Amino acid sequence: VPTETVPGRDADALVARALTGERAALARVLSFVDGGGDPARAVSRAVHARTGQSWVVGITGAPGAGKSTLTDRLVARVRDGGERVAVLAVDPTSPFSGGAILGDRVRMQEHATDDGVFIRSLATRGHLGGLSASVPAAARVLDAVGYPWVLIETVGVGQVEVEVAAHADTTVVVVNPGWGDAVQAAKAGLLEVADVFVVNKADRPGVRDTVRELDGMLELAGHGRGWRPPIVETVATDGSGIDALVDALRAHRGHQESSGSATARRRARVADELRAIVAEQLATVAAARGAGPRFDELVAAVDARTIDPYTAAAELAGPAAR
Amino acid sequence: VPTETVPGRDADALVARALTGERAALARVLSFVDGGGDPARAVSRAVHARTGQSWVVGITGAPGAGKSTLTDRLVARVRDGGERVAVLAVDPTSPFSGGAILGDRVRMQEHATDDGVFIRSLATRGHLGGLSASVPAAARVLDAVGYPWVLIETVGVGQVEVEVAAHADTTVVVVNPGWGDAVQAAKAGLLEVADVFVVNKADRPGVRDTVRELDGMLELAGHGRGWRPPIVETVATDGSGIDALVDALRAHRGHQESSGSATARRRARVADELRAIVAEQLATVAAARGAGPRFDELVAAVDARTIDPYTAAAELAGPAAR
Numbered sequence: 001v002p003t004e005t006v007p008g009r010d011a012d013a014l015v016a017r018a019l020t021g022e023r024a025a026l027a028r029v030l031s032f033v034d035g036g037g038d039p040a041r042a043v044s045r046a047v048h049a050r051t052g053q054s055w056v057v058g059i060t061g062a063p064g065a066g067k068s069t070l071t072d073r074l075v076a077r078v079r080d081g082g083e084r085v086a087v088l089a090v091d092p093t094s095p096f097s098g099g100a101i102l103g104d105r106v107r108m109q110e111h112a113t114d115d116g117v118f119i120r121s122l123a124t125r126g127h128l129g130g131l132s133a134s135v136p137a138a139a140r141v142l143d144a145v146g147y148p149w150v151l152i153e154t155v156g157v158g159q160v161e162v163e164v165a166a167h168a169d170t171t172v173v174v175v176n177p178g179w180g181d182a183v184q185a186a187k188a189g190l191l192e193v194a195d196v197f198v199v200n201k202a203d204r205p206g207v208r209d210t211v212r213e214l215d216g217m218l219e220l221a222g223h224g225r226g227w228r229p230p231i232v233e234t235v236a237t238d239g240s241g242i243d244a245l246v247d248a249l250r251a252h253r254g255h256q257e258s259s260g261s262a263t264a265r266r267r268a269r270v271a272d273e274l275r276a277i278v279a280e281q282l283a284t285v286a287a288a289r290g291a292g293p294r295f296d297e298l299v300a301a302v303d304a305r306t307i308d309p310y311t312a313a314a315e316l317a318g319p320a321a322r
Numbered sequence: 323v324p325t326e327t328v329p330g331r332d333a334d335a336l337v338a339r340a341l342t343g344e345r346a347a348l349a350r351v352l353s354f355v356d357g358g359g360d361p362a363r364a365v366s367r368a369v370h371a372r373t374g375q376s377w378v379v380g381i382t383g384a385p386g387a388g389k390s391t392l393t394d395r396l397v398a399r400v401r402d403g404g405e406r407v408a409v410l411a412v413d414p415t416s417p418f419s420g421g422a423i424l425g426d427r428v429r430m431q432e433h434a435t436d437d438g439v440f441i442r443s444l445a446t447r448g449h450l451g452g453l454s455a456s457v458p459a460a461a462r463v464l465d466a467v468g469y470p471w472v473l474i475e476t477v478g479v480g481q482v483e484v485e486v487a488a489h490a491d492t493t494v495v496v497v498n499p500g501w502g503d504a505v506q507a508a509k510a511g512l513l514e515v516a517d518v519f520v521v522n523k524a525d526r527p528g529v530r531d532t533v534r535e536l537d538g539m540l541e542l543a544g545h546g547r548g549w550r551p552p553i554v555e556t557v558a559t560d561g562s563g564i565d566a567l568v569d570a571l572r573a574h575r576g577h578q579e580s581s582g583s584a585t586a587r588r589r590a591r592v593a594d595e596l597r598a599i600v601a602e603q604l605a606t607v608a609a610a611r612g613a614g615p616r617f618d619e620l621v622a623a624v625d626a627r628t629i630d631p632y633t634a635a636a637e638l639a640g641p642a643a644r
Contacts, residue, residue, distance in 0.1 A: 041632040048630035137631070263625070270624045270631065275612035277635035282604040285639075290597035302592045303585070308370035309459070309592065310363040313599035317607075 011042035018145050019050075026118065026145060033137045034122050036280065044137050047144035054143035055253055056269075058168030060154040060161060060193075062184065065174040066200040069236040070245075071153045075117055077242050078149055084116040086147040088138055090131060090164060091121055091155040118147065133276035135164045136269050157188045166193035167269035169262060170252045172245075174198045175214070177206035182213040191217055194229050196248045202233035202241065227255050289316040333364035340467050341372070348440065348467060355459045356444050358602065366459050369466035376465035377575055378591075380490030382476045382483060382515075384506065387496040388522040391558040392567075393475045397439055399564050400471055406438040408469040410460055412453060412486060413443055413477040440469065454598035457486045458591050479510045488515035489591035491584060492574045494567075496520045497536070499528035504535040513539055516551045518570045524555035524563065549577050611638040 011032060017025035032039035057074075059067050071087055078085040122134055135152060142150045152168055154161040165171050173194035175181045185191060199210050214231050230248045234241030256262040289295065298312040333354060339347035354361035379396075381389050393409055400407040444456055461472045474490055476483040487493050495516035497503045507513060521532050533553050540551060552570045556563030578584040611617065620634040 044632050045630045048624075049627055052627060267621050267625050271612070271617070271621045273631055274617070274621060274624065274635050274638065275608070277631060278611050278638045279605065279608040281635060281639040282608045283601065286597070286601040286604045289600050290593070295593070295596070299589050299593045299596060302370075302596065303589050305371055305374060308367045309595055309599060310366050313596050313603060316596065316600045317603040 011039060012046050015043060015046040015141075015144075018141070021115070021145075023115075023118065026141070027120065029141055030120050030122075030138055033141060034134050036134065040134070040137060043141060047141050050144035051140045052143065053146075054139065054148055054150045055170070056139050056143075056150045056152060056168045057249060058152045058154070058165030058171040059174065060157060060165035060171070060190065061174030061198075062176075062181070062188075063156055065176050066236045067153050067155075067174050070174060070198065070200055070234060070242075071151055073234075073236050073239055073242045074151060074245065075119075077246055079114065079116055083149060084118075084147050085149040085151065086118040086142040087120070087151045087153060088135060088142070089119070089121040089153050089155065090135060090161055091123055118142065131160050131164055132272050133280060136167070136273040157190065159189075162189050162193060163272065167265065167272055169256060169265055170195045170249055172196045172198055172249075174200050175210060176201045177204045177210045182210055182217060186217055191221060195227065195252045196245070197229055197231040198234050198241075198245060199231060200234045200236050203235045207233060226259055226261075227252065286317075289318070333361055334368050337365060337368040337463075337466075340463070343437070343467075345437075345440065348463070349442065351463055352442050352444075352460055355463060356456050358456065362456070362459060365463060369463050372466035373462045374465065375468075376461065376470055376472045377492070378461050378472045378474060378490045379571060380474045380476070380487030380493040381496065382479060382487035382493065382512065383496030383520075384498075384503070384510075385478055387498050388558045389475050389477075389496050392496060392520065392522055392556060392564075393473055395556075395558050395561055395564045396473060396567065397441075399568055401436065401438055405471060406440075406469050407471040407473065408440040408464040409442070409473045409475060410457060410464070411441070411443040411475050411477065412457060412483055413445055440464065453482050453486055454594050455602060458489070458595040479512065481511075484511050484515060485594065489587065489594055491578060491587055492517045492571055494518045494520055494571075496522050497532060498523045499526045499532045504532055504539060508539055513543060517549065517574045518567070519551055519553040520556050520563075520567060521553060522556045522558050525557045529555060548581055548583075549574065608639075611640070 011029070014025045014029050014032075018029050029043055032043045034040075059071055059074075061067055068089075071089075075085050075087060120138070122131065122138055139150045139152065152165060154165050171193050173185060173190045173196070175185050175197065177199060185194075197214055199207055199214070211231050211233070218229060230251070232241055232245045232248050234245060236242070253262075256265065295316065298307065298316065301307045302309050302312050333351070336347045336351050336354075340351050351365055354365045356362075381393055381396075383389055390411075393411075397407050397409060442460070444453065444460055457474060461474065464472045474487060476487050493515050495507055495512045495518070497507050497519065499521060507516075519536055521529055521536070533555070536553050552573070554563055554567045554570050556567060558564070575584075578587065617638065620629065620638065623629040624631050624634050
């Protein structure tokens with residue numbers, strides 16, 4: 001496709017079409033973002049001025065905790081209130097053309113006829129900035145095209161996924177009843193990032209113990225940010241507790257906006273994204289410097305012992321690295 | 323320790339002591355190399371001019387194939403011939419202060435009273451250049467202090483470990499008898515990098531099948547480098563086949579030196595190392611750029627939508643990234 005070779009112009013045109021509500025254009029724009037490099041850059045520039053209206057909710061927790069079902073219930077409830085909502089499913093483990101897309105298709109069926117819902121997976125395997133760059137960028141696109149709610153659902157609890165969820169405006173940590181689940185969440189670093197706890201599958205035995213465990217850990221941790229994370233019990237499969245969860249999300253949003261904490265959180269997200277982009281750009285430089293005639297000369301010189309590897313590398317890295 | 327704060331001078335002094343045969347100094351020098359950064363750089367500069375005499379043998383294969391026992395047998399056989407030998411055990415999975423060192427101690431006992439043997443683990447978890455930078459650098463130190471044989475034994479067959487082994491002067495791939503082991507080795511990319519195959523535990527059933535499998539795969543692959551990897555059967559636990567393995571190593575060395583392939587291989591090793599060092603230096607730059615007053619200003623500007631993230635990141639990355 002020839003348009004792929006002019007990312008800047010193509011991105012502007014696609015973004016314009018996405019802004020009119022054209023879903024295929026939006027999907028394509030998000031593919032650019034997920035792929036990184038120049039197209040992602042062009043998209044970011046094109047949407048940036050229109051952003052700043054969405055509330056981003058991160059939903060994380062161990063695999064199997066019921067995050068997808070919970071997210072689907074949240075989507076339905078937000079739609080009941082008449083607001084539009086987008087979902088970014090973050091799944092670095094499944095290949096972009098495989099599991100993630102298939103997952104979208106299955107889940108999209110329920111909302112397929114609803115223009116107010118947009119669901120998309122990000123896999124981000126191909127480029128160096130990775131999820132830390134692409135998730136905030138994708139969320140900004142959805143913001144710019146007019147989704148007031150953007151839900152970021154992580155599949156696992158890897159370090160990067162926890163970071164991505166932690167930099168949402170509101171971070172929801174999902175656990176299940178059962179001895180030790182709360183402790184596992186704490187070990188994964190989820191206690192510190194949770195604004196709202198959900199004990200999902202709350203029709204199972206052990207729910208009281210898990211709530212008590214979380215409560216105890218929260219008591220020990222204190223709540224220095226002026227917000228004590230509420231613990232909401234849900235049964236996502238039948239919709240129980242979803243109203244309480246929506247109330248908790250709105251309460252947290254209200255607190256963040258009135259306390260000014262929302263700004264700090266948003267800036268942490270931007271900082272993370274900037275660092276990821278800088279790292280990506282410098283890695284591209286490193287790859288370019290590790291090839292070519294001068295590189296070959298320096299390799300030969302090191303091999304001939306007329307120069308040592310660190311001196312040679314310093315020349316390759318250039319003034320930037322001094 | 324105050325000397326740790328002047329890596330250059332300290333490294334020169336330590337290298338000088340290591341060159342006189344002081345083992346504690348050599349161990350310390352290798353710790354500097356494994357830790358990366360300025361001390362590694364200082365060591366590299368101090369030893370570089372004295373290198374170029376060693377033959378580096380990489381020994382790789384699946385965990386449990388018997389690589390350690392085989393390495394120990396090789397060490398004993400080389401010592402029987404009166405030559406000095408050093409072993410670098412590459413184990414990125416075990417923490418430097420834990421398993422790797424403990425492993426050294428257990429294995430060192432056998433050779434503890436022999437000044438002609440030096441065994442050392444590299445774990446290299448702390449710095450960004452990682453094994454690709456530290457293994458060749460450590461091998462060069464051992465070269466400089468006068469070990470004509472340096473054996474690099476990898477614990478696993480991760481991508482980096484395979485690369486490290488592949489850039490040795492001679493790469494030995496160890497498999498075991500049993501249906502599919504040769505296929506697994508091929509899948510891990512070991513077929514392409516093997517100069518010598520060892521079927522260890524050759525007293526077990528299935529050895530003929532495994533040799534036939536390897537033979538068939540070698541036939542299919544051709545041997546464009548003018549060298550067809552021999553397949554040596556060993557029982558490392560009782561020493562069977564070790565003589566044949568030493569013969570195969572010497573034959574490969576002879577071929578490499580007479581054909582000029584040794585130079586190409588050595589240069590590939592240097593190129594890999596240079597790229598790793600450049601990547602490390604640029605990553606350090608990226609970390610430095612992702613903090614400080616200007617970084618905070620740019621984050622605020624992105625948040626205020628007066629600049630987009632990619633433009634901000636381009637300023638942070640500097641001219642190097644343009």
